[in-house]
Amino acid sequence: MRYLILSDLHSNGEALAAVLSRVRRRHYDRLVVLGDFVGYGADPNGVIDRVRHLRRRKILVRGNHDRVASGLDPGGLFNPVALAAARWTAETLTAANRQFLADLPVGPIEVEGRFVVCHGSPFDEDAYIFSDVDAAWSFRTIGLDLCFFGHSHIPSVFTLEPDGIGVDVVRGGRQRLKLETGRRYLINPGSVGQPRDRNIDAAFALYDGDEGFVEFERVPYDVARAREKILRAGLPGALGDRLLLGA
Numbered sequence: 001m002r003y004l005i006l007s008d009l010h011s012n013g014e015a016l017a018a019v020l021s022r023v024r025r026r027h028y029d030r031l032v033v034l035g036d037f038v039g040y041g042a043d044p045n046g047v048i049d050r051v052r053h054l055r056r057r058k059i060l061v062r063g064n065h066d067r068v069a070s071g072l073d074p075g076g077l078f079n080p081v082a083l084a085a086a087r088w089t090a091e092t093l094t095a096a097n098r099q100f101l102a103d104l105p106v107g108p109i110e111v112e113g114r115f116v117v118c119h120g121s122p123f124d125e126d127a128y129i130f131s132d133v134d135a136a137w138s139f140r141t142i143g144l145d146l147c148f149f150g151h152s153h154i155p156s157v158f159t160l161e162p163d164g165i166g167v168d169v170v171r172g173g174r175q176r177l178k179l180e181t182g183r184r185y186l187i188n189p190g191s192v193g194q195p196r197d198r199n200i201d202a203a204f205a206l207y208d209g210d211e212g213f214v215e216f217e218r219v220p221y222d223v224a225r226a227r228e229k230i231l232r233a234g235l236p237g238a239l240g241d242r243l244l245l246g247a
């Protein structure tokens with residue numbers, strides 16, 4: 001079984017289109033989305049519609065932006081830029097897509113006995129996994145040896161080994177990680193719509209559950225068009241100028 005793993009799409013229709021185009025001829029059986037379909041970007045309905053209409057079995061969890069944009073949470077903990085984007089998103093969503101977000105399951109979810117998926121961390125969808133200490137708490141929470149998470153927007157691998165926890169940021173183009181038996185992994189595929197690792201290309205991963213490897217990949221997309229749409233929508237300029245560009 002092969003899984004396409006996406007996270008933090010953030011209403012970036014151009015980035016999602018580039019990713020789906022890149023994998024069109026690659027085999028995968030399931031689509032996994034680790035939350036934050038919306039927020040920051042200008043194409044929330046386009047992104048949700050593309051995911052909804054993809055003819056694959058889907059395993060989806062909600063992110064913190066999905067929770068706020070769908071009206072389940074007033075967003076009291078959001079910074080002003082995120083809150084402005086969430087409010088704009090809430091007004092822009094169709095009723096069907098708002099309901100889609102509101103109905104998304106909350107992680108963690110176990111998938112087919114193979115791995116766990118969550119947004120921020122297995123113990124709290126709003127918590128970030130940046131360090132070995134964050135990872136240690138997460139490893140204690142999950143019952144399987146593999147967990148995919150998002151939220152930090154940084155492609156990364158935390159490996160529980162006999163002598164401690166390895167912390168690796170995944171850099172560059174396509175990278176293959178062979179999963180070793182006896183080790184445990186927390187893996188972030190990076191963000192489709194708003195990378196935060198100073199690489200503007202959309203990030204995603206493919207997991208082959210039979211062969212036991214994860215492939216990380218980056219794909220360029222039409223950043224200028226996505227930025228233009230953000231500015232035209234009246235979303236905070238910083239989104240187009242800084243966050244979207246990953247600077």
Ligand SMILES: [Fe+2]
Pocket residue numbers: 008010036063065151152153
């Ligand atoms: Fe996010």
